[in-house]
Amino acid sequence: MKSDPAQDSPVQVPWFHWIWVAPVALLLRLWLATLRFRANPGRFDDAAGPRVVVLWHENLFVTVLVAQRCLARKVTALISSSKDGAWLVAFYRLMGVAAVRGSSNRGGVGALMALTRAVRAGAHAGVTPDGPKGPRRVVKPGVATLARLTAAPFLILGIRHERAWSLSSWDRFRLPVPFSKVEVDLVELAPPGVDETDEQTAARVERKLAELSRD
Numbered sequence: 001m002k003s004d005p006a007q008d009s010p011v012q013v014p015w016f017h018w019i020w021v022a023p024v025a026l027l028l029r030l031w032l033a034t035l036r037f038r039a040n041p042g043r044f045d046d047a048a049g050p051r052v053v054v055l056w057h058e059n060l061f062v063t064v065l066v067a068q069r070c071l072a073r074k075v076t077a078l079i080s081s082s083k084d085g086a087w088l089v090a091f092y093r094l095m096g097v098a099a100v101r102g103s104s105n106r107g108g109v110g111a112l113m114a115l116t117r118a119v120r121a122g123a124h125a126g127v128t129p130d131g132p133k134g135p136r137r138v139v140k141p142g143v144a145t146l147a148r149l150t151a152a153p154f155l156i157l158g159i160r161h162e163r164a165w166s167l168s169s170w171d172r173f174r175l176p177v178p179f180s181k182v183e184v185d186l187v188e189l190a191p192p193g194v195d196e197t198d199e200q201t202a203a204r205v206e207r208k209l210a211e212l213s214r215d
Helices: 015-034 057-070 083-094 108-120 142-150 198-212
Strands: 036-040 052-054 075-079 098-101 124-127 154-161 164-166 174-176 181-189
Touching (some): 015 083, 052 142, 057 075, 057 154, 057 174, 057 181, 075 083, 083 098, 108 124, 108 142, 124 142, 142 198
Parallel strands (some): 052 124, 075 098
Antiparallel strands (some): 164 174
16 A cells, blocks of 8 residues: 555644744743753864764754754754654754654655765764654664664764753653753764674664663
8 A cells, every 4th residue: 555645744834833933942042051061072073074973862952052062063863754843843943953854654764865965965964763752762773774874983972961851752851951950971882883783783872872871
């Protein structure tokens, strides 16, 4: 059975909603500016080439700060094709972060190819390997496929919050309390080995993410 193109295509934000998206994005900028952001290292040396940047879905709120303060190269993020993902893309655009749409259910192959082209053009690829619907903190093998296609190492983001509100969503999406501390470790991990399966690579990435995410 053929899929319905209308169901497979990403949900788009209607143009008239940008009237209120922009003020909300400004509010988020102000919110992020209050955070006591600490990164180790403070500035990651990405001169050697782009990486596949990996973090848990719950920590997407602070990724703009990581992209702006820690990385010299641009970041292209993979965002869900869902309605919620459409709003996230809108906010990212206003904050200077590029995005492609796709998931395991919608546009996955197209998104993978778009991310591959972005990496080959010199940009980092940002992915949340437990998204868009979970299970929470379980890395899916697709992250290994992207790393194989691009031959790029992983850059693992371990993000810890001093104080944060957790939403009732599947990922317990985290919103740091204004003026609280956010700490980020940026750790490089080798790309998939020649004899390593995608499942083994995913397990290796998952272990490192769990090690760096102690909260």
